Amino acid sequence: MAALFGSRVRRLRLAAGLTQTELGMLTHVVASRITQIERASGARPTLQLARALDVALGADDLLVDLWPYVYREAFPDWAQAFIGHSVRAVGISEYAAHVVPGLLQTREYARAVLRVGRTLSSDEQLEERLATRMGRQERLRSPDRPELWVVLDEAVLLRPVGGQLVMRRQLERVLDAAAEPHITVQVLPFDQGEHDAMGGSLTILTLPDGSEMAYTEGAHYGQLIEDPEEVKAFALAYDRLRAAALPPLMSLDMIRSVMEGNHHGAKVPSRSERRRLAQEQLQQSGGRQLRGGGRRIPGRRAHP
Secondary structure (H helix, E strand, C coil): CHHHHHHHHHHHHHHCCCCHHHHHHHHCCCHHHHHHHHHCCCCCCCHHHHHHHHHHHCCCCHHHHHHHHHCHHHCCHHHHHHHHHHHHCCEEEEEECCCCCHHHCCHHHHHHHHHCCCCCCCHHHHHHHHHHHHHHHHHHHCCCCCEEEEEEEHHHHHCCCCCHHHHHHHHHHHHHHHCCCCEEEEEECHHHCCCCCCCCEEEEEECCCCCEEEEEECCCCEEEECCHHHHHHHHHHHHHHHHHCCCHHHHHHHHHHHHHCCHHHCCCCCHHHHHHHHHHHHHHCCCCCEECCCEECCCCCCCC
16 A cells, blocks of 8 residues: 555656655655655655645545555554544544543653554554554644544553653643643543443544544454444443543643642542533533533534
8 A cells, every 4th residue: 555655646746747856845855755655665654744745746635545544554454444534534532441542642652552562563563553643643733633522531540651751741741732722631530430431442533524433442452333323322422421521621630630649639529510510611611512411512613
């Protein structure tokens, strides 16, 4: 797939009458980078570069559509379809049971997470997966960035993946991300007890046409769910998790308390108090509406 991607870039470049140097200037990379892409001989292109090439070559999103498959050899089959759909999603709602979601991971944290994968076969594959994960984060900074809503299980905050220093920097990254208007972070505390998504992580993707699909994932498996009735059930489960979690501002306070080492002394309000605070914060943040058990109604530009 990397070779196919490269051949398409070369064909489009020649059709446009551009040299590798000229294409590099248009996409803000050196000419040798274009050579590597066309020959599939170097690091694989990031999503940001695929988008830039699409624009420069008038490819009508051909290269962006090919981009997820460039990495197919680096990922197990069950992850490939999810990556392809998430690139197009206008809304991403995630419940993370064990680790910080990939879209918010620092490079050091991501490396520690990816290194323990059973499907990993070499250091080269690790670097490919790491590059892909970091590349996917570029979409959060793009003009068509999706609305991201993340519910972190309290266990995610307390597990020092990569060591204490890496974990502290990771939590700082989560706090910085939560300051962005298109990103919301909540924490589901231990006192919530059992819930519908126990045992794995859950993601709900909202696509440009308004349709949704769900993705569930454990340590060594994943499943993409597209059947409308099944997706509806998973979306309801996510709504319940969001409603049961701490309100956003209180969630950020909990994350800070973990960073400062006094988390166990922090007081977690009752569920009824959390509901009241959640509604107050919702109104103060601009009156965003929730549907069903707490799901935000998509607006005209921003979805979930």
